[in-house]
Amino acid sequence: MKRFLETFKLFVIVCVVASGVHALRAQVPAPAISGVVYSNQRGPVGGVTVSLVHPVIGRSVPVLSAPNGSYFFVNVPPRGEPFFIEAYWGQQLLFRGQLYYQGMPIQFNIPLP
Numbered sequence: 001m002k003r004f005l006e007t008f009k010l011f012v013i014v015c016v017v018a019s020g021v022h023a024l025r026a027q028v029p030a031p032a033i034s035g036v037v038y039s040n041q042r043g044p045v046g047g048v049t050v051s052l053v054h055p056v057i058g059r060s061v062p063v064l065s066a067p068n069g070s071y072f073f074v075n076v077p078p079r080g081e082p083f084f085i086e087a088y089w090g091q092q093l094l095f096r097g098q099l100y101y102q103g104m105p106i107q108f109n110i111p112l113p
Contacts, residue, residue, distance in 0.1 A: 031072035033101060035108040037065040037087060044069025045112055048094065052076065053084040062088075071110075078103035087112065 037048045046067035052060040057077065065071045076083075078101055087095040087110050095110050 031074055031105060032076035033083075033085075033099070033106055033108060034070065034072035035110060036069040037071060037110045037112060038069050039112045047089075048110075048112070049088040050110065051086045051088070053086060054079060055081060076101055085110065 033052065037045045037050065039045050044065075044067075046065050046069060048065045048069075048071075049062045050065060050071045051062040052073060056079070060073060060076075063071050063073065082098040082100050085095075085097050085099055085108060086093060094112050097108075097110070099106065099108050
């Protein structure tokens with residue numbers, strides 16, 4: 001009987017932890033704009049600062065590309081006008097392009113020289 005109670009307690013703890021992890025996962029918003037920063041010579045490039053700039057709503061909080069070159073933005077408001085996407089290494093502008101975001105997730109890969 002004691003072994004059954006210990007097993008039951010362990011089962012309850014696992015269920016509680018799993019439901020908490022599921023709840024946390026459900027709260028993370030899906031990326032609105034994502035992509036990979038890459039170089040044709042070196043492949044994916046990490047540590048690059050990526051920003052979204054909009055002529056009406058301004059500049060986003062910048063994000064750093066991960067070691068595998070990936071980056072993402074969440075909670076981007078859809079707009080009729082294009083966003084500019086910029087990639088910097090320190091203060092040096094490496095890339096500037098335009099993209100239209102209408103509310104559906106998009107992937108925009110950033111090529112570096």
